[in-house]
Amino acid sequence: MGWNSVSPCDLDREFAPQIAQLLTTPPLHSAKAFPSFRPSFEYYDELIESKKHDGIRVTSSSKHGKGVCANKDFDEDDLILKDQMLVGAQHSLNKLDCIVCSYCFRFIGSVEFQIGRRLYLHSIGTDNDGAFERHCHGSDVGSSTSCSGATNVNANAVPQEVIMSLMAGDMQLPFTDQFALPSVAACPGGCEGELYCSQSCADSDWDSYHSLLCTGSRTEPSRRSALQKFVEHANGTNDIFLVAAKAITYTMLRWWECVALPEDVDSSEEDSFRQQIRDVAFTSLQLLKDAIFDPECSPLFSLDVYGHIIGMFELNNLDLVVASPVEDYFIYIDDLPDSEKEEAEKVTGPFLDALGEDYSVPCEGTAFFPLQSCMNHSCCPNAKAFKRDEDKDGHAVIVALEPIGKDDEITISYIDEDLPYEERQAQLADYGFTSYYTGNFES
Ligand SMILES: C[S@@+](CC[C@H](N)C(=O)[O-])C[C@H]1O[C@@H](n2cnc3c(N)ncnc32)[C@H](O)[C@@H]1O
Structure with a gap:
């Protein structure tokens, strides 16, 4: 049964066309097709320029969607990128430590x-x-x-x-x-x-x-109490809901900019994934709506959009760790x-x-990093997320594991690449693929 046909959320039906547009993957090359969305590459080009990450560029592959390429040669242990998170949250229990x-x-x-x-x-x-x-x-x-x-x-x-x-x-x-x-x-x-x-x-x-x-x-007191209920529910179920709420508020506070949502997750995985999280996500969404609903942003509060945001985080988030x-x-x-x-x-x-x-308990949480999240997986990666002594905040730090040539794709491992083959396959299935790609990138 299709996901939308069983959605318990009225907004999914009421705003179906707007939601479909919100969830459309923006074209990678055409700047003109969807005037309300900035094409992905323009967004990444601006981000890279503003943060002066001139060693990399985001590009596309016919096989794996977006990927990150080296714009210059890197030596082993070179810093490739310090990616500032778009949105993230410390784990609730860790917040107490x-x-x-x-x-x-x-x-x-x-x-x-x-x-x-x-x-x-x-x-x-x-x-x-x-x-x-x-x-x-x-x-x-x-x-x-x-x-x-x-x-x-x-x-x-x-x-x-x-x-x-x-x-x-x-x-x-x-x-x-x-x-x-x-x-x-x-x-x-x-x-x-x-x-x-x-x-x-x-x-x-x-x-x-x-x-x-x-x-x-x-x-205001009634909104405060509604927010407290939302936070309690998230703490008791899945603290990704707190990150999703931040993504929604970020968009509400910048509705006029309306950035495109990231690409869909693999369609064969998506239904079962959403089926599992739907009930608990719907409860979370109702609690968030009670707290911060704004009629001008109604489609953002549809279960379909909330489900996509959560799915996107589950697939792309990186552990947030800051040494103590x-x-x-x-x-x-x-x-x-x-x-x-x-x-x-x-x-x-x-x-x-x-x-x-x-x-020695470090600060721990989960976060979404705009450039790191474009990096594809390899079981023989040429880069890794690694905090150096001087990295004392929540940035994702990516360093070269080996010399990387200009135009080579920069890959990281999403899993422990020392695991036996079958276990790696099983873990990679959570990301919507199983074969482990190690080849080079076609620009
Ligand atoms: C963190 S994103 C990487 C960026 C992604 N290519 C994109 O277009 O947004 C992870 C997703 O990229 C794809 N991917 C990454 N590495 C892959 C690989 N080695 N083989 C097949 N698909 C891969 C999978 O769809 C995965 O869920």
Whole structure:
């Protein structure tokens, strides 16, 4: 049975022609055919020019749609691209362990604040299982109460007053001045859920998405409660819904620009994929509609469009990972010359013991990167996503694994290429293909 014929969403029927146009893959070459859509390549050309990624270009292949080619020679380990995400979100649970800028995902505050807050979460987890549940699935994740994976009783617990002084900035640990972090900027809408590394990140997030998704005091109470229900549902089911909501708000806030949606997923996979997610996606969409519906953007709230956005993210998203300065800090202490190390560890040792294995938890989430998402897969890739020491934010960093010649296609592996052949085939089937292409690209 066709997907649209069983859609429980009235908007799918009411706005069928507009939705069909929204979901039409824009022509790759013709700039004139669909005046309301900018052709894909024009979009990528502008993006590459504005971000000065002159080493690459997005081009088309008769086999695999779009792909990325080298515009110059790269040596092994060369940086090919630092791709700024279009939209992304930190995983809900990770948000309780790592305090990062909600726009660029840099760690913020101070090493003391990061350690103190995490220890505080441990203490909440051990003291109050109800609080664990409430804060893991609640929306006030930026407040000082919360959870972590820490429901275990910790024999190395640090006294509460020490934790409080770490969080308040009254206690300084040795050598943390080597790991200075940007100070915390608040959400302009007054919600505690989002914190920023700078006013400019706070403003950019507000302008791009957050003005419609904020649960702070500036938001009208009934919309705030509707938003909270949407966030709770997403946290309890699939946090990709949070990323999809950002994509919708981004488009609503830029309706006049109306960028084309990415290409359809493989049609044979699409029906069964959507069938599975439809019910839960429809509930999520209803909750989002209750919170931010705007009649002028009605087609955006159709289940068909929402399903396409989610499907697009499932196929193209990249893990968002930012290494923790807390881990770097303890490694630094461990590497100090013996005399200094002994002195420093008298202070830092109890905190490390109390944190346990959690000391190295990175910021984790999921994000969509406009250029990285054009890279095709190879089981013998010539590039990989790899964060270097200096990469402290949510950008996707792509480096060359081997020398890459001008005009060669740049490929990455979507899977662990060391897996046995059958397992690779099975994992690649999730992306709509099975054969593993390693050849070169025809421009
Ligand atoms: C992240 S996108 C890559 C860009 C894509 N070619 C496009 O036109 O948007 C992933 C999709 O590209 C296609 N693809 C990527 N690598 C492929 C390969 N090695 N063989 C066949 N299809 C591939 C699949 O359709 C896959 O779902």
